[in-house]
Amino acid sequence: MARPQFHTLTVSDVRKETEGATSVAFVVPDDLAEAYRFTQGQYLTLRTAIDGHDLRRPYSVCVAPDAGELRVCVKKLPGGRFSGFVNDNLKAGDKIDVMAPMGRFHAPLEADEPKRYLFIAAGSGITPVISNIATILAVEPAAEVTLIYGNRRQRDIIFLGTLADLKDRFIDRLRIFHVLSDEAASTELFSGLLTQDKIAELVTQLVDLERLDWAFICGPGPVMDGGTAALEGLGMAPDRIKIESFGDRPHASALATEPEDSGDAAEVDIVYRGRRTQIAVPLSGTAILDAAHAAGIDVPFACKGGVCCTCKAKLIEGEVSMDVVYGLEPDEIAAGYILTCQSHPKTEKLVVDYDG
């Protein structure tokens, strides 16, 4: 399958969803309609130059594929460069580079099966979740969905109105439970942070786990880790749990002690867009992606956190060690794919093919 490409799109609409979150829709010209056709739960990587730096960030599509628009929602982080730019500066009519959709945060849809889903979201983690929920309820007429959605306060709840509309449309098949950490909620059960214990308590009281087909989790690292541990602890099979990480965990490479630079380097052939270029990559902790950029090769990347797979390439020769591989499936690893933002040479000669 061809690697998704960047295209410059025009912003058609910018909407404040909450005080700290803005959704942005794009005009998709007819000749690019196929390239931007997305599956529920996928994300777009946006690219712009900020203070002379080429910044790319993935943002999940927050609508269903049949919504008739391509829209993402960006929560402003304190000091966040891209999220600050989107929330404070981006306006309708602006142009911005947008990569075609990627991601696997979805399950196969089966209109004939009466399936049951649990979604656990916190904060901006609702974006790929609402895309999934709206799609499942529309496409699977017998599906039942439970959403547990954590936020600090009522006014921070992104898509509060859209969720209420969905609830009205699918009153018998959608249950929504808001959990607030910094404000009084209706009962103790719905107060507090979504920790492992809280999630286990909520799931035990609200969901029949034995009849559940899929669980989806998207939120900060502790919610994903706690949610996974809670569900597995209650007996849910790991291959029924889908997780979308926004890359907010500390990078393993940043935590690892930097090895002594012995001066040794691996000889790495980078194959990209049909060209083969040989570069030297120090055997001292440098990631192949960073070494390629330092050598002037514009290989693609987005999160640099082992999540988005934008930097995926095929290892044709040699061996690497990878810090984290959140984004790769086991069969891709078995087929020789690596995430170059996380890969360090283990052998003196490597061939890394971005076109493979």
Ligand SMILES: Cc1cc2nc3c(=O)[nH]c(=O)nc-3n(C[C@H](O)[C@H](O)[C@H](O)COP(=O)(O)OP(=O)(O)OC[C@H]3O[C@@H](n4cnc5c(N)ncnc54)[C@H](O)[C@@H]3O)c2cc1C
């Ligand atoms: C698959 C995927 C989907 C995503 N979907 C969404 C989505 O739908 N909505 C959404 O809002 N986000 C989403 N994200 C997260 C998004 O891509 C960005 O990571 C996020 O917006 C932060 O980018 P930024 O440039 O604003 O922050 P950055 O400038 O990269 O900073 C990130 C954080 O680190 C802190 N920081 C930066 N530099 C330093 C420093 N030197 N020391 C200490 N702290 C520092 C900043 O204060 C900030 O809080 C997604 C991520 C992935 C991987």
Ligand code: FES
């Ligand atoms: S850049 Fe996202 S996984 Fe490497």
